[in-house]
Amino acid sequence: MNEIILILISILIFPGLLFLVVLSFLTQYAVRKLSARYQRRMGPSYVGPLGILQPFYDFWKLLRSKEIVKNKYSLVSAAEISLLIGISSIVASVVLLPLSLYNIVSDFDILIFFYMASVVPLFMMVIASLSMPGPYTSMGVSRLLSLATLSEPTYFASLIIPVYLATRQSGVFMSISSAYRNVLSIWLDPRGAVIMVLCLIAYIVAVQAKSMYQPFNIPEAEQEIIAGYETEFSGPLLALMNLFHDMDLAVSLIIGVYLLFGGPLPYSHTSPQGILMIIIKYLILLVVVTLIKNIMGRYRIEQGLAQILKYGLVPSIMASILTFLF
């Protein structure tokens, strides 16, 4: 009975649905506020202290007050269900993280995480966009899929290498919960540090491309193809899409915190220092992503692919080769 209650708390409250929704809104707030400061604007300021409740308010307004605009080709329910499946898949994947109160640990659980938190959401986003068709949507989706051909393998390689290094000698093989405990010892080994730096570079490039932030904001390419893959979204559907995007970013950053920086290490999860350490590492990654977003312009699609290949896939392939050599 206690186990079922713990499962329900884990998937619905912490670190499940409720926590991820709040974290997504706070992440969106941080990105908007930091971006505004880079551009000498105020950013969100009026709703709540320092405007912190602005993303909540925007979501609520889109969900409750705004109308869904559709045309004769729109499949609104298919788009809604696809996005909800994507969100559910991301939320369910967090039980594989050591953060979870009910933590599932198994051999190769990194592969399950990758499938649930990256592959399924991507395809659900594509299905949702194509359910609300339009020429700009199609163009955005084709660009999204082109980017994914390189960004997804890069993201996968940048995460799987630290897990392999950390679990090849001890613990549950290729498991996130076993891997994060050994991450700091990999950084302390000079050969391991080189591999981790390469993985970190590849990871940052992949997250930038996955979250479609500059210079990889090609699928939504504002002013060029209207809003790309989300042109036809409005009202509650747009609210869902925004939440989905922010949740994807938040979970991508959390896994980076664990597998590249060791999560709460050198402290434990239950100590205040450990919690503070996770927050600091999360904020560092978020600031780096936001910084790149604000200092770079948009690439064309073939430039974007070439840059992911050069600065994402090549470092991850080099890290893979070094891993097997050492």
Place this chain on the structure above:
Amino acid sequence: MRIAKIVDPFTAIYLITVFTIAILAVTIAVYYTLKSKRVRITSVYLGGEPENVVSMITPSVGALYWGFMKRFAKHLYEALVEKIHTGSLHDWQKFISSWLAILIIISIISFVLFTLFAR
């Protein structure tokens, strides 16, 4: 209180799938309870152009493939066109026979190494 449940990969997949379905049920219930019911029907948004400017609503698979091949994998495409599919049967025969020669050499080397060093 915290539980770390060590299971085999198949059980992990099963549990995660069940959790996904449970979360989906909750999110569907919450979303459809809260969402605005207002709907407005319009024509397809084409930046002010009439609907007949587009003949296809979605791009064809062929267009996506050629977009990728011709723009991103340009060098590969050029190599394919200029060295292999030049339209000359002689070029094609040269290309295929050179690859076959490499395969034959690799197989001979493998055979010799295997014969000499295999235990």
